[in-house]
Amino acid sequence: MTRSRLRLAAELLGPLALVGVVALVAAHLSTSDQTDAINVLVTATIVVGLYVFIGNSGVISFGQISFAAVGAFAAGIYTTPVSTRQTTMPDLFGFLGRPVLTNLESLLLAAGLGALFALLVGLALMRLSGLAAGIATFAVLEITYNILANWEKIGPGPTTLASVPVTTGVGQATIGCAVAVVVAFAYQRSRSCRLLRASRADALAARGIGVSIVRHRLGAFVLSGAICGFAGALYVHSLGSINVTEVYLALTFSTLAMLVVGGSQSLWGATLGGILLGILSSFLTNAENGTTVFGLSFTLPNGLSSIIFAILFVGALMLFPRGLTRNREFLAKALGERPARVGVVLGSGGKPGDGSVTGDGSDGTPAAATTAHVTAVADPEP
Amino acid sequence: MTVLGYLVDAVSLGALYALIAVSVGLVFGVLRQVNLAQGEVITFGAYSLWLMRTLPTWLAIVLCFGVCIAGSLVLQVAVFRPLRGASPLTTLIATFGVSYGLEALWLIVFGPSGNTVSMLTNLNDALVGGAVALRWITLVEIGAAVLLLGGLLLLLFRTSLGMRMRATAEDLRAARLVGVRIGRVVTWAFVLSGASAAVVAVLTTVQTPLVTPTFGLNLIIVALVGVVLGGMDHLGRATAGGFVVGFVNSLLGSVLPEQQLVFVTSLTFLFVVIVLVLRPAGLLAPRGANVERV
Numbered sequence: 001m002t003r004s005r006l007r008l009a010a011e012l013l014g015p016l017a018l019v020g021v022v023a024l025v026a027a028h029l030s031t032s033d034q035t036d037a038i039n040v041l042v043t044a045t046i047v048v049g050l051y052v053f054i055g056n057s058g059v060i061s062f063g064q065i066s067f068a069a070v071g072a073f074a075a076g077i078y079t080t081p082v083s084t085r086q087t088t089m090p091d092l093f094g095f096l097g098r099p100v101l102t103n104l105e106s107l108l109l110a111a112g113l114g115a116l117f118a119l120l121v122g123l124a125l126m127r128l129s130g131l132a133a134g135i136a137t138f139a140v141l142e143i144t145y146n147i148l149a150n151w152e153k154i155g156p157g158p159t160t161l162a163s164v165p166v167t168t169g170v171g172q173a174t175i176g177c178a179v180a181v182v183v184a185f186a187y188q189r190s191r192s193c194r195l196l197r198a199s200r201a202d203a204l205a206a207r208g209i210g211v212s213i214v215r216h217r218l219g220a221f222v223l224s225g226a227i228c229g230f231a232g233a234l235y236v237h238s239l240g241s242i243n244v245t246e247v248y249l250a251l252t253f254s255t256l257a258m259l260v261v262g263g264s265q266s267l268w269g270a271t272l273g274g275i276l277l278g279i280l281s282s283f284l285t286n287a288e289n290g291t292t293v294f295g296l297s298f299t300l301p302n303g304l305s306s307i308i309f310a311i312l313f314v315g316a317l318m319l320f321p322r323g324l325t326r327n328r329e330f331l332a333k334a335l336g337e338r339p340a341r342v343g344v345v346l347g348s349g350g351k352p353g354d355g356s357v358t359g360d361g362s363d364g365t366p367a368a369a370t371t372a373h374v375t376a377v378a379d380p381e382p
Numbered sequence: 383m384t385v386l387g388y389l390v391d392a393v394s395l396g397a398l399y400a401l402i403a404v405s406v407g408l409v410f411g412v413l414r415q416v417n418l419a420q421g422e423v424i425t426f427g428a429y430s431l432w433l434m435r436t437l438p439t440w441l442a443i444v445l446c447f448g449v450c451i452a453g454s455l456v457l458q459v460a461v462f463r464p465l466r467g468a469s470p471l472t473t474l475i476a477t478f479g480v481s482y483g484l485e486a487l488w489l490i491v492f493g494p495s496g497n498t499v500s501m502l503t504n505l506n507d508a509l510v511g512g513a514v515a516l517r518w519i520t521l522v523e524i525g526a527a528v529l530l531l532g533g534l535l536l537l538l539f540r541t542s543l544g545m546r547m548r549a550t551a552e553d554l555r556a557a558r559l560v561g562v563r564i565g566r567v568v569t570w571a572f573v574l575s576g577a578s579a580a581v582v583a584v585l586t587t588v589q590t591p592l593v594t595p596t597f598g599l600n601l602i603i604v605a606l607v608g609v610v611l612g613g614m615d616h617l618g619r620a621t622a623g624g625f626v627v628g629f630v631n632s633l634l635g636s637v638l639p640e641q642q643l644v645f646v647t648s649l650t651f652l653f654v655v656i657v658l659v660l661r662p663a664g665l666l667a668p669r670g671a672n673v674e675r676v
Binding site for chain 2: 060062124125127128130131132133134135136139140142143146147149150151249253256257260301302303304305306307309310311313314317318321
């Protein structure tokens with residue numbers, strides 16, 4: 001097998017193996033710890049969803065959790081028994097009252113709705129880059145939250161939607177996360193994604209050779225929306241209940257931190273960040289409610305986990321903007337991948353080659369870029 | 383309340399958001415970077431007023447200025463300096479992170495239920511009673527905003543520091559080439575930004591005395607909306623945008639019935655999205671202003 005083949009295999013099998021390890025460990029845990037493990041896998045699925053758009057396009061989005069929220073509520077509402085819906089949510093629209101979906105159907109519905117919602121948002125927003133994209137997607141999150149929290153015709157409003165069937169166990173969470181990884185992998189091998197990555201390195205150059213940036217961004221955005229919606233459904237089915245505050249700023253922030261700390265431009269980085277920081281997050285949340293480690297019991301103040309996450313996140317942005325994985329795929333360096341020269345030549349108006357989340361290249365100076373245009377679109381792959 | 387009452391209230395809230403917009407806009411002007419964490423400086427100032435509640439009011443207010451300016455400078459040194467040269471987006475998400483962490487810190491230190499600052503409470507008394515229902519604080523807000531913005535205009539257009547700041551905002555490299563000490567200009571921008579955060583902290587705590595961990599964040603998000611609508615690239619337009627958002631929000635708040643009021647947030651942000659898509663340089667910017675899009 002050639003090295004490039006090996007690298008390709010590692011690119012997929014590395015993240016999958018990591019998911020598998022979590023699943024194996026989870027299978028031997030007590031029931032309460034299993035809940036944490038499931039949560040880690042579900043969060044990692046969301047992070048992979050974020051990666052598909054943010055990592056590949058270099059455009060920030062604070063809005064992907066909206067898609068998870070829509071997926072979670074759709075899956076939650078359509079799987080609760082009709083009678084429960086009538087008593088707890090009497091104002092519901094007729095079309096939300098009727099069919100009771102099975103677990104699998106609800107997961108697919110959530111993915112579909114996530115994709116549809118992302119398509120609608122993306123059609124309007126995909127032309128934006130940089131700050132404007134950040135603020136506009138933040139606005140999308142605010143709108144989704146505001147509507148879900150107040151409109152009782154489409155959901156429980158500010159109250160918690162309870163009595164959702166708990167169908168996501170370790171097995172389903174593992175399969176779900178693995179599916180997301182495989183989809184993200186397949187996507188990043190595609191022509192569309194490579195063109196998108198070229199536009200991330202240098203938007204001007206990519207456009208110069210005829211890449212329709214908007215179209216490829218939209219593709220990534222919709223796929224990301226589908227994965228996030230799907231993960232939202234896994235989320236609601238693992239807890240059996242959901243409140244709209246759970247799929248808002250805190251989740252947006254923590255998943256973004258996971259992506260950045262892991263390394264936002266590689267699938268391996270997204271998976272590793274999601275799982276490592278997911279475990280840390282579970283541990284800290286438990287410790288805030290009181291926990292025992294090695295016979296030592298203690299309680300951390302409520303909110304400390306947010307502070308630790310903030311420090312990790314900001315520290316990562318400052319000290320290692322390429323994340324733990326340095327934006328490389330699993331074993332890519334050991335298997336002889338040469339670093340892409342593109343980032344070094346063009347940068348993103350930032351430190352040369354820092355290749356951080358925000359390498360959208362839109363503020364790269366055209367003059368400096370001209371000689372590098374040709375290399376900009378050449379993927380580092382052989 | 384009469385129409386006049388609504389209008390004066392709306393003008394005062396507009397003035398408050400204009401001050402916050404200035405606070406964000408000053409730093410954006412010289413650095414081209416959005417400081418989301420500026421809201422936490424306001425929160426910090428408000429909490430400092432609570433901590434100093436036993437001191438004489440004038441002393442507490444003076445110290446609040448000190449606290450906000452110091453907080454602003456700490457942000458500059460601890461967050462903006464290490465991220466120098468990073469893309470504006472990196473700073474945006476970094477200050478988002480800082481903001482998030484600080485909010486959790488306030489939660490731990492001061493608790494979730496909020497602390498009441500009873501300071502200058504007589505400013506909430508009615509100046510004109512009856513149908514107009516005008517409070518002293520409304521006038522103080524408008525007066526403070528006019529004074530501060532006027533002072534800032536004088537500073538920007540009549541002093542050497544102001545000229546250097548405008549030069550930096552125009553073109554940082556060129557300003558450096560002609561001998562402007564960028565470091566000092568940036569520091570001054572943060573000092574001024576901290577000072578206007580202090581004004582906002584004092585005014586807001588007098589008006590709504592309950593200080594909660596999300597005190598400043600709520601303000602900054604709305605003000606940021608105004609900054610975007612007005613046009614981030616231009617301090618005057620950003621400030622005007624802040625004013626308009628405060629004004630409209632206040633009017634909608636008095637006119638709309640409770641049931642629809644909750645959706646004002648959605649409408650506001652929908653408007654932001656529309657503006658960003660159609661006029662990314664801001665509503666108030668001239669046509670053809672350069673924008674970042676593909």
